[in-house]
Amino acid sequence: MLNATTGTWLAAFLTLGLFSWMYKENPWFRLVEHIYVGAALGVLASQGYQSVMDIAWKPATQQGKTLLYVPLILGALLFSRWSKKYMWVSRSSMGFLVGTLSAVVMTGAIKAQLTAQVAATMMPLNSANNIIFFVITAAATMYFVFTLQAKWASPIMDLGKYGMMIAFGATFGNTVMSRISLFTGRLQFLLFQWLKLTPGGS
Amino acid sequence: MNAGVTVSFIVFALFVGVFYYSGARFKQTGKFSARKFEALGKMEEAIGRATEMGKPVHWSYGMGAFDAQYLAAFVLLEYAASLCAKYDTRMIVSIALPEVVPMTEEVIRKAYIEQGKLDTLHTEDVRFWGGSHNPAMIGTISREQVAGNFMIGSLFHESILSIEAAARYNAIQVMGTQNTHQLPFIAAGCDAIFIGAEMFAAAAQLEPTPVRVGSVWAADVLNVVFVGLMIIGALLVTAGNTSLKTLILK
Amino acid sequence: MQFVKSKLPVVVTFGAAFIIVAQYYFNIPAWKTLAAEFLRWNVIIAAFxxxxxxxxxxxxxxxxxxxRQPTAVYSAATLITLAIFLFVGLYETTRGKTYTWLYDFIYNPVAATSYATTFFFITSAAYRAFRIKNSYAAVLMISAILMMLQVGVFSVYLPVxxxxxxxVWNIxxxxxxxxxxxxxxxxxxxxxxxxxxGLERGHLGGGE
Structure with missing residues (x-):
């Protein structure tokens, strides 16, 4: 029963059900949506269980990696959230997650987002293209100086915002063209894999 | 010191210095003035309209990995939750990442406690969808016919779906991200947006505490310094001297 | 107890962050190992x-x-699917044959379709983008049109x-x-x- 043919029909049912939302929210879409929520959470739960077993529980209990009891305990403390009285116990686990994240992004941002980008913008101003590039980058960076409200700065910030709008528009246009191929991919599945139509119409 | 991080460390140290100095100065003078963010006003307008219509508002962080944008989003979520608590308006939150669930619950809980409305909090409205975030989000927006739609954080293609779903019900939409690949879509489809750094700086406008003001001032001062360095560096490179360009990467 | 409730989470936040920041800037091999371990721990805590x-x-x-709400049937669909995926995933692991079938024919098609539908909405997003609200929107629109003109039939009639x-893309x-x-x-x-x-701590809650 669980063969490719049944699977393809089921996949087609789900695909069309999801597409049907484009017309309006309807019972078919709603069913597909709810099935998918169950499937996605089931996938996550299975993977989550397996990863806890593989990377923490087994190494801690069978290989003597006792340090791994720390994240296991921190993880288990999160369950205190199911009790209104003791939900504060989970805060240290959240603190650990946020602390590590903040440290990683804080240290990474200065090098990757700031100094490397600024160095890359230090380019020879010997061509129109380089000058335009440089002016837009500098002006748009000034747009993010929020406390500078001097009159002289306003045209620079405006120029920067126009520069960003050009960037947004171009990215928009480019993505529109590339998404067409995604859509045709799903159409190909429905026509050729499910309905078994032959490309070329023979 | 590790190789390749000297300048980064100096920048960090300078940032901390300016941060504390500006914070202390603000404590003394109480003076802070910055560009107003239209998006904050739109958030309030959206919640006000939702209250009038008796409809909920919707919030999502997008589907991106847990990064700094979530930290900015928590502050804005607290603001939105405070308004929702104040006006007795429901806010449904769609979440893709599990680790964000308890933090979101705490942010909203704090807002409701501060408004003295903890008894009106709907804990079931914080919904973890995992990989099914997108269909579940558009389904929720459609069925609840939300009057306001906020999406702030690490946004990917789901922002387009969210905009489309909420636009069908004429919801007021406010989004913000620093993901450059999504900024174009939210700029095109929303009533107001936070572009990159704006969503971080908004905190100081919401509640100008010394730490938030210090943070904005420190970023501003160093941004101006770096634009200056950019100009000097470009002029030097034009003259054939790459010493500053090399130095900044050390 | 007050310390455990409100200060300990901040201490944990600071402690974990301090190790990561310090090993990033300074060569402390033991801390580097610990920092890498912390990042692995995050995956474990997130799984909980x-x-x-x-x-x-x-x-x-x-x-x-x-x-017994009218939408109960949909809720049942969610819970039944969740139970099936979870049971199969745990029983035969995520590498099993049935699990792979479920993944390939239920999970994957919807994920792919969800992404593919953005094509339609990009079109309506374009319509919205092209309602010129101000000069910024006008610039955005012109830039988008310039990019769209580069492909297909347009480029034949407009070789430039x-x-x-x-x-526009490169500069x-x-x-x-x-x-x-x-x-x-x-x-x-x-x-x-x-x-x-710990100066910003909304995510750790408050009120107690």
């Missing part, structure tokens, strides 16, 4: 958080079923279009996007620093 999130959804749908598009677009990245860098640092030092 999964149970919280899933528990919330089960509670939501179970409530709808037990209250791909060249213009390439210029102003790269420059504008770079500024967004640079502009946000120090704001990221500021926000993270406030969180690490």
């Amino acid at each position: 958080a999964l149970a919280l999130g899933i528990g919330g959804i089960v509670k939501l749908h179970w409530g709808r079923i037990s209250r 279009a791909p060249k213009i598009a390439a210029w 102003p677009t790269t420059a504008g996007m770079r500024a967004v990245t640079i502009g946000a860098a120090l704001s990221v640092v500021g926000n993270a620093f406030r969180v690490i030092t």
Whole structure:
């Protein structure tokens, strides 16, 4: 029963059900949506269980990696959230997650987002293209100086915002063209894999 | 010191210095003035309209990995939750990442406690969808016919779906991200947006505490310094001297 | 007890962050190992958080079923699918034959379709973008049109279009996007620093 043919029909049912939302929210879409929520959470739960077993529980209990009891305990403390009285116990686990994240992004941002980008913008101003590039980058960076409200700065910030709008528009246009191929991919599945139509119409 | 991080460390140290100095100065003078963010006003307008219509508002962080944008989003979520608590308006939150669930619950809980409305909090409205975030989000927006739609954080293609779903019900939409690949879509489809750094700086406008003001001032001062360095560096490179360009990467 | 409730989470936040920041700047091999370990721990803690999130959804749908709401049938679909995936995933692991079938024919098609539908909405987003609200929107629209003109039939009648598009992409677009990245860098640092030092702690709750 669980063969490719049944699977393809089921996949087609789900695909069309999801597409049907484009017309309006309807019972078919709603069913597909709810099935998918169950499937996605089931996938996550299975993977989550397996990863806890593989990377923490087994190494801690069978290989003597006792340090791994720390994240296991921190993880288990999160369950205190199911009790209104003791939900504060989970805060240290959240603190650990946020602390590590903040440290990683804080240290990474200065090098990757700031100094490397600024160095890359230090380019020879010997061509129109380089000058335009440089002016837009500098002006748009000034747009993010929020406390500078001097009159002289306003045209620079405006120029920067126009520069960003050009960037947004171009990215928009480019993505529109590339998404067409995604859509045709799903159409190909429905026509050729499910309905078994032959490309070329023979 | 590790190789390749000297300048980064100096920048960090300078940032901390300016941060504390500006914070202390603000404590003394109480003076802070910055560009107003239209998006904050739109958030309030959206919640006000939702209250009038008796409809909920919707919030999502997008589907991106847990990064700094979530930290900015928590502050804005607290603001939105405070308004929702104040006006007795429901806010449904769609979440893709599990680790964000308890933090979101705490942010909203704090807002409701501060408004003295903890008894009106709907804990079931914080919904973890995992990989099914997108269909579940558009389904929720459609069925609840939300009057306001906020999406702030690490946004990917789901922002387009969210905009489309909420636009069908004429919801007021406010989004913000620093993901450059999504900024174009939210700029095109929303009533107001936070572009990159704006969503971080908004905190100081919401509640100008010394730490938030210090943070904005420190970023501003160093941004101006770096634009200056950019100009000097470009002029030097034009003259054939790459010493500053090399130095900044050390 | 007050310390454990409100100060300990801040101490844990700061401690974990301090190790990571310190080993990033200074050569302390033991801390480097510990920092790498911390990042692995995050994955483990997040997996526990999964149970919280899933528990919330089960509670939501179970409530709808037990209250016999009109949408109960959909809630049942969620819970049954979740139970099937979970049972099969645990019983035969995520590498099993049945699990792979479920994954390939239920999970994957919807994920792919969800992404593919953005094509339609990009079209309506374009319509919205092209309602010119102000001069910024006008610039955005012109730039988008220039990019769209570079492909297909347009480029045949307008051979210069791909060249213009390439210029727009390489010069102003790269420059504008770079500024967004640079502009946000120090704001990221500021926000993270406030969180690490416990000066911003909304995510840890309050009121007690």
